[in-house]
Amino acid sequence: MKLQIKGLSKTYKNGVKALDNVDLEIGTGMFGLLGPNGAGKSSLMRTISTLQSPDSGSITFGDIDVLKDQMSLRKVLGYLPQEFGVYPNMSAEKLLNYFAQLKGIASKEDRKKIIKEVLEVTNLWDVRNKSVSGYSGGMKQRFGIAQLLLNNPKLIIVDEPTAGLDPAERHRFLNVLREIGNNHTVIFSTHIVDDVRELCHELAILNGGNILYRGTPKEAEESLVGKIWMRIIERDEFDEFARNYNILSSNYNQDNTLNIRVYSDEKPHETFVEAKPQLEDVYFVALKKDRV
Numbered sequence: 001m002k003l004q005i006k007g008l009s010k011t012y013k014n015g016v017k018a019l020d021n022v023d024l025e026i027g028t029g030m031f032g033l034l035g036p037n038g039a040g041k042s043s044l045m046r047t048i049s050t051l052q053s054p055d056s057g058s059i060t061f062g063d064i065d066v067l068k069d070q071m072s073l074r075k076v077l078g079y080l081p082q083e084f085g086v087y088p089n090m091s092a093e094k095l096l097n098y099f100a101q102l103k104g105i106a107s108k109e110d111r112k113k114i115i116k117e118v119l120e121v122t123n124l125w126d127v128r129n130k131s132v133s134g135y136s137g138g139m140k141q142r143f144g145i146a147q148l149l150l151n152n153p154k155l156i157i158v159d160e161p162t163a164g165l166d167p168a169e170r171h172r173f174l175n176v177l178r179e180i181g182n183n184h185t186v187i188f189s190t191h192i193v194d195d196v197r198e199l200c201h202e203l204a205i206l207n208g209g210n211i212l213y214r215g216t217p218k219e220a221e222e223s224l225v226g227k228i229w230m231r232i233i234e235r236d237e238f239d240e241f242a243r244n245y246n247i248l249s250s251n252y253n254q255d256n257t258l259n260i261r262v263y264s265d266e267k268p269h270e271t272f273v274e275a276k277p278q279l280e281d282v283y284f285v286a287l288k289k290d291r292v
């Protein structure tokens with residue numbers, strides 16, 4: 001089912017324009033919403049999830065008019081907010097049983113079946129008898145996915161789920177999402193470029209409430225072929241290079257030198273070599289252009 005967002009705007013009471021005439025179309029699969037802190041990702045996610053209202057615009061999911069018929073959307077929605085709050089001292093299995101009852105799954109047999117399924121999908125089956133309050137950050141995030149899968153949602157929204165996870169936990173979490181993305185519409189917000197590169201077949205870059213880019217990661221990278229240039233400089237040369245070139249990113253080498261990546265339509269200087277564009281370059285170019 002397709003999610004269609006048109007002309008969505010939101011200005012908070014303090015005058016911050018969090019969403020500025022956002023148009024976005026999202027189909028089945030993993031969709032990445034990439035943007036820095038404060039870009040408006042959570043505002044967009046909360047609006048789609050019917051937790052807050054926009055000032056103007058429309059949202060439809062299939063034939064559901066999301067802003068008018070919030071209940072219909074909630075029935076098919078699975079939402080994992082940025083902060084899930086505190087978990088009680090209860091085993092994962094018991095807690096899921098409780099959530100399943102809240103979600104109206106009346107038959108004990110049905111609950112048992114779906115709970116087994118969601119524990120297996122999220123790789124928590126072996127630790128189902130352990131208390132969720134004692135889970136690691138990554139396990140808690142996977143539990144968050146398990147609970148939202150209970151009512152078999154058609155639209156899944158996860159807001160910055162990998163923030164604060166260690167690399168192994170992040171990897172495990174992304175694998176779970178990848179599995180789910182095969183047959184659901186999943187919107188996944190993050191400020192981590194690698195999350196999107198590894199996982200999403202389509203992405204949008206959001207900043208200042210505006211969509212700066214919309215397409216596939218591959219198209220995004222191809223759009224910068226011949227425009228990304230690299231060279232190694234000394235650390236203390238950085239300021240001078242920053243004045244003369246459009247530096248997108250710089251990384252330290254072990255010997256105190258820096259690798260810089262520069263955006264330019266032409267070779268900026270004979271000392272630069274052409275680099276293969278990466279999604280991270282696309283992200284920085286979009287943010288830089290937005291600032292000009």
Ligand SMILES: Nc1ncnc2c1ncn2[C@@H]1O[C@H](COP(=O)(O)OP(=O)(O)OP(=O)(O)O)[C@@H](O)[C@H]1O
Pocket residue numbers: 012013014016017018035036037038039040041042043044160
């Ligand atoms: N309830 C609110 N009242 C006032 N301003 C808000 C409110 N919620 C968010 N904002 C502001 O709106 C802008 C967008 O915030 P939002 O939380 O949507 O961004 P985000 O991309 O999710 O960033 P983060 O990752 O930091 O949460 C920010 O400037 C934020 O300070």
